Structure formats: structure tokens, C-alpha cells
Amino acid sequence: STKTEIEHVLQFTPAVYGYFGRVKPEVVKLMFCCVSGCLTDGRIYLSASGEEMVSVNTKDTMGIRMLQREDVEVVLLTSSEDPVAKTASDNLKKRMGCEVVLVGQEPLSDLKSMVKQRNLEWKDVAYMGNDKADINCLNQAGLSAIPGDAPVVAINAAKYTCHSVGGKGAVREFAEHILLQKEKARSQMEQDRIDRSSS
Amino acid sequence: STKTEIEHVLQFTPAVYGYFGRVKPEVVKLMFCCVSGCLTDGRIYLSASGEEMVSVNTKDTMGIRMLQREDVEVVLLTSSEDPVAKTASDNLKKRMGCEVVLVGQEPLSDLKSMVKQRNLEWKDVAYMGNDKADINCLNQAGLSAIPGDAPVVAINAAKYTCHSVGGKGAVREFAEHILLQKEKARSQMEQDRIDRSSS
Amino acid sequence: STKTEIEHVLQFTPAVYGYFGRVKPEVVKLMFCCVSGCLTDGRIYLSASGEEMVSVNTKDTMGIRMLQREDVEVVLLTSSEDPVAKTASDNLKKRMGCEVVLVGQEPLSDLKSMVKQRNLEWKDVAYMGNDKADINCLNQAGLSAIPGDAPVVAINAAKYTCHSVGGKGAVREFAEHILLQKEKARSQMEQDRIDRSSS
Amino acid sequence: STKTEIEHVLQFTPAVYGYFGRVKPEVVKLMFCCVSGCLTDGRIYLSASGEEMVSVNTKDTMGIRMLQREDVEVVLLTSSEDPVAKTASDNLKKRMGCEVVLVGQEPLSDLKSMVKQRNLEWKDVAYMGNDKADINCLNQAGLSAIPGDAPVVAINAAKYTCHSVGGKGAVREFAEHILLQKEKARSQMEQDRIDRSSS
Numbered sequence: 001s002t003k004t005e006i007e008h009v010l011q012f013t014p015a016v017y018g019y020f021g022r023v024k025p026e027v028v029k030l031m032f033c034c035v036s037g038c039l040t041d042g043r044i045y046l047s048a049s050g051e052e053m054v055s056v057n058t059k060d061t062m063g064i065r066m067l068q069r070e071d072v073e074v075v076l077l078t079s080s081e082d083p084v085a086k087t088a089s090d091n092l093k094k095r096m097g098c099e100v101v102l103v104g105q106e107p108l109s110d111l112k113s114m115v116k117q118r119n120l121e122w123k124d125v126a127y128m129g130n131d132k133a134d135i136n137c138l139n140q141a142g143l144s145a146i147p148g149d150a151p152v153v154a155i156n157a158a159k160y161t162c163h164s165v166g167g168k169g170a171v172r173e174f175a176e177h178i179l180l181q182k183e184k185a186r187s188q189m190e191q192d193r194i195d196r197s198s199s
Numbered sequence: 200s201t202k203t204e205i206e207h208v209l210q211f212t213p214a215v216y217g218y219f220g221r222v223k224p225e226v227v228k229l230m231f232c233c234v235s236g237c238l239t240d241g242r243i244y245l246s247a248s249g250e251e252m253v254s255v256n257t258k259d260t261m262g263i264r265m266l267q268r269e270d271v272e273v274v275l276l277t278s279s280e281d282p283v284a285k286t287a288s289d290n291l292k293k294r295m296g297c298e299v300v301l302v303g304q305e306p307l308s309d310l311k312s313m314v315k316q317r318n319l320e321w322k323d324v325a326y327m328g329n330d331k332a333d334i335n336c337l338n339q340a341g342l343s344a345i346p347g348d349a350p351v352v353a354i355n356a357a358k359y360t361c362h363s364v365g366g367k368g369a370v371r372e373f374a375e376h377i378l379l380q381k382e383k384a385r386s387q388m389e390q391d392r393i394d395r396s397s398s
Numbered sequence: 399s400t401k402t403e404i405e406h407v408l409q410f411t412p413a414v415y416g417y418f419g420r421v422k423p424e425v426v427k428l429m430f431c432c433v434s435g436c437l438t439d440g441r442i443y444l445s446a447s448g449e450e451m452v453s454v455n456t457k458d459t460m461g462i463r464m465l466q467r468e469d470v471e472v473v474l475l476t477s478s479e480d481p482v483a484k485t486a487s488d489n490l491k492k493r494m495g496c497e498v499v500l501v502g503q504e505p506l507s508d509l510k511s512m513v514k515q516r517n518l519e520w521k522d523v524a525y526m527g528n529d530k531a532d533i534n535c536l537n538q539a540g541l542s543a544i545p546g547d548a549p550v551v552a553i554n555a556a557k558y559t560c561h562s563v564g565g566k567g568a569v570r571e572f573a574e575h576i577l578l579q580k581e582k583a584r585s586q587m588e589q590d591r592i593d594r595s596s597s
Numbered sequence: 598s599t600k601t602e603i604e605h606v607l608q609f610t611p612a613v614y615g616y617f618g619r620v621k622p623e624v625v626k627l628m629f630c631c632v633s634g635c636l637t638d639g640r641i642y643l644s645a646s647g648e649e650m651v652s653v654n655t656k657d658t659m660g661i662r663m664l665q666r667e668d669v670e671v672v673l674l675t676s677s678e679d680p681v682a683k684t685a686s687d688n689l690k691k692r693m694g695c696e697v698v699l700v701g702q703e704p705l706s707d708l709k710s711m712v713k714q715r716n717l718e719w720k721d722v723a724y725m726g727n728d729k730a731d732i733n734c735l736n737q738a739g740l741s742a743i744p745g746d747a748p749v750v751a752i753n754a755a756k757y758t759c760h761s762v763g764g765k766g767a768v769r770e771f772a773e774h775i776l777l778q779k780e781k782a783r784s785q786m787e788q789d790r791i792d793r794s795s796s
Binding site: 250251287366368 | 439440443444446451529
């Protein structure tokens with residue numbers, strides 16, 4: 001299959017690999033996605049009885065499934081400053097088949113070990129966040145995005161600003177962006193392989 | 200009544216029938232409508248206790264009733280990838296008096312038997328969907344529509360793009376579109392009958 | 399007080415009363431307001447457990463209180479085709495101190511007796527609705543309005559189309575419109591009284 | 598630290614203090630923020646079982662945390678005319694670490710003692726409200742704001758109109774505005790200190 005060919009090329013052709021060193025960030029294997037404000041619209045519903053709720057959009061959960069089908073692992077992030085999303089995280093974990101990780105005020109240091117554990121570098125990672133705390137991760141990640149309604153402070157750090165807002169398609173839009181980059185990289189690599197074998 | 204006349208014309212006038220062969224898709228008898236993202240806004244509310252909710256709009260449920268009063272059967276579709284709408288489906292079934300059918304990744308094959316069972320063809324069917332999985336059904340159905348906020352991938356397949364978004368009037372808008380086509384076809388058929396009898 | 403003067407004028411000056419016969423619709427004493435799509439945004443939240451919810455906006459409930467303080471009785475309408483609003487009606491009744499009335503497919507006939515019972519005519523009534531069923535009431539009422547997102551079919555029947563949408567300030571906007579008309583009528587009547595006494 | 602220097606300057610340099618008398622409103626120590634329509638979008642969710650809910654946005658709760666970290670005390674206000682927000686107030690109190698105060702039809706008189714108790718004047722206070730009842734407080738407070746979707750009646754009284762609407766970032770926007778003013782005042786004070794010591 002094409003996939004095996006690609007892997008073959010990557011493993012045995014240092015020149016091509018070096019070439020891929022440049023575009024490799026666009027072939028992400030791992031995506032971190034904040035729950036509050038990215039997968040949700042940021043709202044937490046509070047009831048008198050203490051029950052709390054958040055909402056997710058099927059457009060976005062479908063985006064996550066599209067990534068998973070293309071072998072991109074998706075990890076959801078909840079914040080210690082945002083306890084309500086944590087309560088719904090078991091539900092999300094089950095629905096999406098995603099790991100849900102609790103991060104603190106600097107997610108970069110919390111996630112470092114996860115990236116390393118998977119033998120990846122930050123440029124192999126896609127990151128979607130939406131606030132101040134995400135700035136370092138947005139800067140480090142090979143591909144990074146924020147929803148269209150993110151606070152100004154986060155906008156400059158992200159490589160891609162979604163037209164869609166949080167909880168209304170932003171995750172889906174970024175997922176399609178990632179898959180498009182992946183597709184482009186694949187075609188280019190294939191083209192490169194053809195060019196080399198015909199020369 | 201006019202209706203009986205129409206049926207009479209359809210049954211006994213091959214020429215007129217052939218004429219209707221062309222516009223028949225606009226006289227739909229059956230409408231399939233996805234719950235997630237069409238009848239709802241796509242949001243699933245998740246609570247800490249595991250309770251899940253979706254919302255529907257009375258504007259849209261009224262649209263479904265308008266179709267039912269004009270003898271268009273409405274069948275609601277939930278997806279195996281979207282289990283929450285399934286949980287609310289009993290409620291919808293009772294409220295709307297609609298059959299609720301669970302479809303998989305290719306609704307076309309799941310719904311084939313239902314269309315056949317009613318002695319209909321796909322051009323007698325109206326279909327409202329909002330994502331990739333709906334593309335074949337949107338293409339096959341005589342009338343088809345997507346909400347204004349559907350992902351780009353689905354837009355090209357639909358014959359009609361609603362101005363309204365999912366869960367906020369898109370189903371109502373499509374219902375009125377269907378009834379308008381039906382009305383037009385009826386007038387045209389009536390005119391045709393007059394022209395023929397006066398010639 | 400000014401109010402007593404106005405009442406005095408109305409009771410004992412037939413000419414002025416006749417004059418008010420013309421503008422009287424603008425001094426409404428009774429307002430009918432549909433719950434679904436006017437006081438709410440039309441959404442009904444359905445849970446797996448069968449629990450149902452609707453939402454109202456404090457902007458709008460404040461509008462109702464403003465009318466009540468100016469001695470306009472507000473009666474909320476739920477529809478037999480919209481059972482969920484009925485379930486929340488006890489809550490609304492208690493919150494707003496409003497009577498909540500269940501109407502059928504032609505609210506005009508259901509409400510006739512209420513108008514008569516209060517010794518009022520339809521031109522003394524304000525009506526806010528948002529769909530086909532409300533057309534006759536919107537036509538009959540002295541002042542009538544629809545939310546900005548009402549279906550096209552209802553727009554032509556209403557005397558006033560709100561800039562705000564249902565559940566997001568439409569009731570408040572109409573309340574302010576009613577109070578402004580009331581204020582204008584009061585000033586004009588006062589002016590008329592001055593003109594007459596100085597002539 | 599800079600902070601200690603500032604305090605030193607404020608305490609021992611009457612001229613500079615007098616200078617700050619002018620800009621002091623911009624160095625607020627206390628912020629009052631209405632829950633309904635500012636921290637929430639104004640919606641109250643009513644269920645058949647009598648359960649009530651409101652929603653808050655993590656963007657806004659983060660704004661409150663940003664103020665608290667810069668030593669601005671935030672006090673949330675619920676209204677006696679808006680009982681539902683009261684029911685969720687314990688939850689908010691715990692989440693945000695804010696005092697939640699119930700105010701009546703004239704918040705100014707209810708809050709007078711709180712301002713005095715903290716040895717502050719109204720010009721040291723920031724106030725965010727969204728309706729008629731808030732007009733006097735909006736006028737008195739050194740910094741005051743309303744969400745972009747506030748009723749017209751409140752707009753003229755506020756010193757700052759947010760681009761964001763209630764429950765969707767208005768509190769966050771005002772928090773950033775307050776912190777920016779604080780930062781500006783700090784720089785200006787520092788500059789003033791430098792100018793004085795170099796002259």
C-alpha cells in the first residue's frame with residue numbers, strides 16, 4: 001500500500017527524510033485539544049442542585065473521529081482551573097475513545113513527558129487551545145490553532161485561526177486543516193519518490 | 200376533490216404521467232431527516248451524572264407537522280456514531296409521531312428497504328442531512344437539503360442549502376420548500392389537465 | 399395625580415373620549431404573549447430521562463415586570479402543539495405572576511372570552527406571537543409584534559417586527575414599545591386637555 | 598518590588614498622591630459584577646421538575662481570576678427580582694472564591710456600606726451591570742461597563758460598552774480593560790517618580 005511505501009521511503013532514504021524534516025510538522029501523529037472553549041463553547045451550566053453540564057457539537061466530535069481514523073491520536077485537555085469540564089471528562093473519554101489529561105497553568109511542562117513517551121517532538125504535535133495558558137504550547141506545536149472567538153492574547157501565538165468558534169465547528173475545522181496538510185505532504189512525498197526513481 | 204382528480208390523472212393518462220415523471224421528485228411522499236445538526240443544532244449536553252440532552256426548536260417541529268398534515272411521512276435518522284440523539288429518540292418519536300431509525304456510516308444502504316417497502320423511488324424522497332455520511336443520500340434524493348452551517352464537504356451534494364442553521368429553523372425552511380414544490384406541481388398538473396380538456 | 403386626571407377626562411369628556419377612540423389601541427391594558435419562540439428562543443431541551451427544559455431571558459422577564467408595574471396585565475400562552483412549554487408553565491406562573499393559558503390551533507377563539515370578561519376589545523390588547531397560528535390574533539390586536547426570527551408567514555400579520563429575536567430580548571423590546579405608545583398617548587391627551595381648557 | 602515602591606509613593610508623596618487623585622479611579626480595588634446578563638447570558642433554564650440552571654463562560658471566569666490575581670476583589674451581584682441566579686450563587690461562590698451579594702431595586706444603596714467598609718470611594722470601584730436598576734451605580738463607579746447586548750436604557754450610563762455580549766466574554770473584556778488602566782496608571786506613576794527624582 002501507499003502507506004507502506006511512504007514508511008519505506010522514510011526509513012531508508014536519508015535525503016527524502018531530510019526533506020521531510022522540513023515538512024514533517026504537517027504530518028502530525030498526536031493532537032492535544034483543550035476541552036473548554038475549543039471542544040465546548042466555554043459554557044458551564046450550573047444548576048441549583050449542584051449538577052454541572054457542558055455541551056459538545058457532533059460536528060467537532062466527528063472531526064476527532066476523522067483524525068483517529070487517519071491514525072492521529074487525540075488527547076483532550078482539561079484545566080485544573082476549570083473543574084467542570086473534568087466532571088464531564090469520563091463521559092467524553094468513553095464517547096470519543098480519547099485520553100483526557102488534567103493540565104495546570106503551564107500545559108507545556110505537563111505534556112512534555114507524553115510527547116517524549118511517544119518518541120515524538122513538539123513539531124510532530126498539533127495543539128488547539130484558546131487562552132493565555134496555551135501560548136507556549138501554541139508556539140511549540142508543529143501545527144496549532146485557536147477558535148475564532150479566542151481572547152486576543154492567544155491569537156498571536158497560534159499558527160492557524162479558525163473561522164469557526166469554540167463548540168461550533170472549530171475543532172472540526174482544525175481537524176480538516178490537519179488532514180489536508182497530511183494529504184499534501186503525502187502527495188509531495190509520492191511526487192518526490194517518482195521524481196527520484198525517474199531521474 | 201382535487202386530490203382524487205390528480206390521482207385519476209396520474210393513473211389513467213400515460214402522457215401526463217410521463218410529464219409527471221419529470222417533476223415527480225417534487226411531490227415527495229417521504230422525508231428522511233437527520234436528528235443531529237439538522238433537527239438539533241448538533242450540541243449534546245453532557246452532565247457530570249451522565250445525563251445527556253439535546254435541544255429541538257418548535258419552529259422545526261412545526262415544520263415537521265406541516266409536512267405530516269400534507270401526507271408527507273417524516274422519518275428521523277440517528278447515527279450509530281452519535282449515541283446521544285438515540286437516547287432522546289423515544290422522546291422525539293412520541294412528540295412528533297415519527298419513526299426514528301438508527302443508521303450506520305452509509306445511510307443509503309440502511310434506508311433502501313424503507314423506500315422500496317413504500318413502493319417509492321429515491322426521487323420521491325426528500326432528504327436532509329449535514330455531513331459526509333449523507334453525501335450519497337443527498338445526491339440520490341429527489342429533493343435534498345443541508346442546514347446553512349453544514350461542513351463544506353456536504354454542501355455540494357445537496358440540491359438546496361438552507362439559509363437557516365441546524366436547530367434554528369433549517370428543517371422548517373426545507374419543509375416549506377418541499378410544500379412549495381408540491382403546490383407548484385399540483386397547480387401545473389391542474390393547468391395541464393385544463394389545457395388538455397380544452398384542446 | 400396625572401393618572402386620575404386622565405381617568406377624569408376619559409370619563410366625562412365625550413369629545414376627548416372620541417378622540418381617544420382613535421388612539422386607544424395604544425393604551426393597552428392586556429398583553430398576550432406566546433411562550434415558545436417569543437419568551438423562549440423556541441428550543442426545547444430533551445433529556446434521556448424524559449426531563450424537558452426551556453429557557454427564558456431576564457431581559458424579557460424584566461420587560462414583563464415593566465408592563466405589570468404600568469398596570470398592563472400579561473397573560474402567557476402555551477400551545478397544545480407545544481407540550482413542553484406547558485410543563486414549565488407552573489414555574490413561569492410563579493416567577494412572573496402571570497396567568498398561563500393553553501391555546502389550540504386558533505388562539506383568537508380561545509382568548510375571546512378573556513378579552514370580553516375584562517370589558518376590553520381586541521384593539522385594547524397587545525399580542526406577541528411567532529407563527530402561522532397567531533396570524534388572526536396579530537391582525538386583530540391593537541398592538542402586535544413578532545420576534546425578528548419569526549417564520550416569514552407570520553411577519554406580514556404583525557404591526558411591529560422586533561429587531562431582537564425570540565428569547566433574546568424580543569419581549570422586552572415589545573414591552574418598551576407598548577410603554578412608549580402609552581406614554582405618547584398620555585402626553586397627547588394631556589396636551590389636548592390643556593388646549594381645550596385654554597381655548 | 599515595584600509594588601512596594603508604588604505604595605511608598607502613594608503613602609508619602611502628597612503631590613504624587615494628588616496627581617493620583619485624578620487617575621485613581623483607574624486603579625480599582627473592588628469590582629461589582631451583576632450575575633444575570635453580565636456573567637451569564639441572561640438565560641434561566643427552567644425544567645418541568647422545577648430545577649433551574651444558568652450558564653457561565655470560562656472566558657469570563659478566567660477574567661475574574663485575572664482580576665483577583667492583581668488584587669482586585671470581585672463581588673458578584675444577584676437581584677431580588679432574579680431569584681434563579683441566587684440558587685446558583687453558592688456554586689459560583691465556591692467556584693470563583695467571590696462573595697455573592699443579593700441587591701434590590703437600587704444596588705447603590707445596598708452596596709454603599711461595602712464600599713465604605715473597605716475604606717474606598719465609588720471612584721475606586723469598577724461596576725458591571727446591564728439594566729435600568731444599575732444606572733446609578735454605572736454613573737458613580739470610577740470604571741463601569743455594560744455588555745454589548747444590554748438594553749438601550751443602560752448604555753448611556755456606562756463609561757465603557759463591551760464589544761462582547763453577556764455570558765460570552767463581556768466580563769473578560771472589562772477585566773482586561775481594568776487591568777490595562779491599572780497598568781497604564783502604574784507606568785505613569787513610575788514615570789512621574791523618575792521625572793521627580795531626576796529633576
